[in-house]
Amino acid sequence: MEKKKVWVVGHKHPDSDSICSAISYAYLKNAINQKEDVEYEARRAGEVNPETAYILERFGVEAPELVEDAGSQVKDIKMRKTEGVSSHISIRKAWDMMKDQDIATLPVVNTRNKLEGLIVTGDIAESYMDVYDNETLAIARTQYKNIIETLAGKLLSGNEHGYFVKGKVVIGTATSEVLKDKIESDDLVILSDREDAQLLAIEENCSCIVVSNGFGASEKVLEAAKEKEVVIISTPYDTFTAARLINQSMPIKFFMARDNFTTFTLDDLLSDVKKTMSEVRHRDFPVVDDDMNYIGMISRRNLLSFDKKQIILVDHNEKSQALNNIDDAEVVEIIDHHKIGDLQTLAPVYFRNQPLGCTGTIVYQMYKENGVEIEPKIAGLLCSAIISDTLMFRSPTCTPVDKMVGEELAKIAGVDVEELAIKMFEAGSNFAEKTEEEILNQDFKIFHAGDVAFGVDQVSAMGKKQLDEVKARLIPALDAMIEEKKIDMVFVMLTDILTESTDLICGGEGAREVAQKAYPKATGEDSLWLEGVVSRKKQLIPSFMSSIDA
Template sequence: MSKKETLTMSHNDTIVIGHKNPDTDSICSAICYARYKEMTTGERYIPARAGALNPETSYVLDYFKVPAPVLVESVKTQISDIDIHCSAGVSKNISLKKAWTTMQDNNEVTIAAVTPDNKLEGLITVGDITRSYMNVYDSGILAEAKTQYSNIVETLEGTMVVGDPQAFFDKGKVLVAAANPDVMEQFIKEHDLVILGNRYESQLCAIEMGADCLVVCNGVEVSVTIRKIAQEKNCTIIITPYDTYTVARLINQSMPISHFMKTDGLITFEQEEYADDIRSEMANKRFREFPVLDSEGHFMGFLSRRLLLNAKGKKVCLVDHNERTQAVDGIENADLRGIIDHHRLGNIATMSPVLFRNQPVGCTATILYQIYTDHNVEIDKTTAGLMLAAIISDTLLFRSPTFTDCDRKAADALAKISGEDPEQLAIRMFSAGSELSGKTDEQILHQDYKKFNAGSKTFAVGQITSLNTDELENLRQRMPAYMEKARESEEVDMMYLMLTNILTENTILLAVGAGCDQAVSEAFHVECKNGEASLKGVMSRKKQLIPPLTAALSQ
C-alpha cells in the first residue's frame, strides 16, 4: 500500500475529497482534479480521502507511484481554519509602559507573555494595566514587583551613570526627597529608591543612608564625587529629563507585567479544536480574546467571538458524490467550492452558488478528462494512467451499462497518453481488488460501501467485484450473518451486498432487514428468497441497482 501522505494544511488550502469508503474513481479523481486546479489557479489544492484505501486502489497508486491522498475524517471547522488575530508574544519582564505602548501601536487589548521558546506564561489586558495604575498606593510595590533597572531607565527615558541595567530593584520603598538633608534622614531607609534634584547635599545624604538607587530629575549632571561614592556604596544613579512630579507619576509604570498578568486558570484553545466545541465555553466567559496554541503549546495568536462568528469553514471540493450521507463528516460546516460527479442528484445544500458539473457518464474521471481537454491543460503520463484506471474500475472494463461513448473516447485517449493496455491493467487491478484472503467480514462489507435514503427508509449497499467464482460463492455463504449484525449497529433499515462476477456479468444480491425480500422482488421482478436473489446482467450499483430499489422502497 502506498504510504499515507502527511501534510500541514492552512485555511487557504482547498481539500478535494471523494465519498466515504472510497473506490478507485473517488481517489484518482481527487488527485487529478486537485492537480488541474493547482495548474489553472496557482492555489493549493489537497487531494484527500475520507476512508481507508481498498486493495484495488492501493495497487493502482503503487503501480503509478503516486502517494495516497491524506486521510481527512472530518471537515468540521477548526480554529486552524479561522483567520485568528496573529500577535507576537512579549517577555514577562517588559514594563507596564512598554506593554501599554505595544497595545496602542497594534490596536490590541490583550498581549501574551511568552518564554524564549514562545510558550505561553500569562496574559495582561488594557484593564489590568489601568487598574495597576489607579489602585497602587504602596510605595514598596516597585520592589515587590522585582523591577529591573533597565525598565526604570526606559520608562523615565533616562541614562544610567552608575550601576548595572540588568540588576533589580527588589528591596526598599520609593520616596521623593523634597526636604533638607536633616529631615531626609528621618525617612530614608536602607535599599530605598530616592527621587531628587540637583542638590549635592541631598544626593550625598541619600547615599550615606544606604539608598540603593537615586533618580536625579531635570537632566542635571551628577558630580564625579557623587558618582565615585555611589559606586563604592553600590548605589545606582539614573538621570532623567523629567521633573520630580512626572517621575513620581511614571515610575510605577516601569514595573514588569509579570506582577500583574494572569497566570492561573488561563482558558486556551488549540488550533486543532473544532469551532462547535468551543462556542459555549467562549459564550460563558467575559474575556474578549482567547489565546490559541499549536499542538506543542506555542503561542499563535488570539481568537475573539467576532472572529469565531465570521468563520467560513474549510474550503472543500467534492468528487464522485453529491449526497450528504456519503460525504465526509462535517460537510455541512464546510465552505463548499465545487462538485464534480456522475451520480444522481443528492441532498447537499450550499449557501451560495458553486461550480457543479454532473454528467451521465460511467466515471468521474471521464468528466475530468473533458475538463482538462476543454481548457487545453496538459495531461501527463501519470495523470492519464490514474484516469484510465478509474474508468476501468467504475465501468468494469467497459462492461457496465453505465459505460458511454464519452467514457470510450476518454479511455482510448488516456491509454494512448499513458502507454497502458486497458485489458492488461484491468486484469492486474481486479486481481488485486478481489484478493480477499485474510480480510475480516467487516473489511469485505465496507470495501465499497454506500448509504442511501428512500422515503422513510435508510439502506446501505456494498459491492464486491471479482474474477473468482469460488471466492464469491464463499462470500455468499458467510456474509449474511455478519450483515445482520452490521445493519443493527449502523442503524439502517436494510443492508445489501452485491457479489458481482466480472466474467459472467451477473450479480448475486444478499439482503438483510425487514421487508428486504419483497423490495428486491418488486424492484427487479425476480424471486428473492431468504435474503438472496440472482440478478443477471446487473453489474452497476449506481445505474442498475439503486434506481429500481429506491423506487420500490419509496412506495
C-alpha cells in the same frame, strides 16, 4: 500573493474513481486556469482503500490530503498580526503599546515565540487601582531597565539589565537621622539632589537610588555607587510623581493570565469558535499552532466576514456523501455520473452529469475539449478509475464510451488493461489484514427512500473463495454498523467479478424483506444470491428504491 485554494474532492469512503478523478480534474483545472491567484488542489474525504493505494503507488502519485469538514476554519479569516511581547516589559510599556495599536490584548511570548500568556487592559487597570505595599516592586522582580523607561529616566551608574529582587521602596524626604533608620539593605530609595542623603543610602547598602526632578549625582556619589554596585537613575519627575509611577514599571508577567485563557488553532472550525467565544468573556483570542507557537489574534468581529471554502465535487452530488458541513462551503462545480441528489447550492454552478460508467470518463472528455494533453500518469489514474467503476467493462453501467476511453487511456499510460485490472482487484480483495469495520467502510454509501435510510457497501474480488471468507466475518458486524451510521438497514454486496454475480448480505429490521421484494427469484439462507447483479448504482439501488416505496 497567496493563492486562493479551491478543493477538488470526492465522496466519503472514497473509491478509486473518487480519488483518481479528483487528482486528474485538479490537474486539468490548473492547466486551463487563467486566474493566477487561484490554485486547484485535490483532496480526499476518507481513507485510501488498498485498491486505490495500489493505483497511486503504481503511477507514482501521492494521495491527496485528507479533509473531513467543509466548514470555514480560523485559517480562512483575516487575523490581526499583533506582535507578541516579552513577559519582562513593564505594564506601562504594555499600556502604551495598546493605546498606540488601539487594541485591548497583548500576547506574551518567549524568545522562541511560544505563547506564555495574555495581558489585557483590565489587568493593567486593576494594577493601577490596587494598593500595593512597598515590597511589591521587588516581589515582581522588576528590571531596572523597566524603571528607567517608566520614569523617563537616565542611567547614571550601575547595570540597567539587573533586577530589583529584594528590599522595599523608600521615599527619602526625611532628615538624615530618620532616613538612616528607614533604609535597609537592598532597598530602592527615591531621593532629591541631597548628596548626604545619597551617600547615606549607599552606606546602608541600598540597591538603587532614583534621583527626582532631573537632578544628577556628584562624582563622590558616583564613585561610592560604583564601589558598591548601586544603580543610580535620574528622572525628570518630582518625588511624588516618581513614587506614583514606579509600580507601573513592574513586569507584565506579574499580572498576565498564564492558564485561564482560550486559544484557537488554524484548523479550528468557525462554528466551534463562535460557540466558544459566546461562552467566554474575553474580547480577543490568540491563534497558535499545535506546538503553541503564536500566530496572531482574532476577535468576534473577525467572524463577521470571511471567505467560504470553494469546493468542486466529483463523483457525487448527494449531501449525505459529501464532506461534513458542506452547506457552509461554496460549491462551484459538480462533475458526476450518478442520479441527481439532494445537494443544494446558493448560486448557479457548473454541473456536468452524464450517464456514463465512471467520472473518469467525463474528465477524459474535458481534457479533450480543452485541448490539454493527458500525461501518462494521469492516463493511468483515469484508466484505473474506469476499470474499477465498470469492473473491467463488465458492469451494466459501462457504456461503449467508457470502454473506448479506457482502452485509449491504457495506450497513453503504457499498460495492459487486463493485467492492471487483475493487480488492482487483487490488492482490493486482500482482506486478511483488514478489520471488519475497515472492510465495511471501504466503499460505503448511504441512501434515502422516503423515511428509510439505508447503507450499501460493495466488496469485489476475483473469486468466490475470498468473498465467502469475508462474508463470515461481516455478518456479525452489521448491527454495529447500523448503530454507528444511524441508519435503518445495511446491505453488503459481495461481488464476484469473474462470474458477474453478487452475494448480498442484509442487516437491520426488514432489510431481507426489502431485498427479497426487489429480487423475488433470489435464494439463500444467510444471504441472497443475485445472478448478473454487479452494479450498485444501476441495478441494486433503483430496485431497492422501488421496493421500499411500493
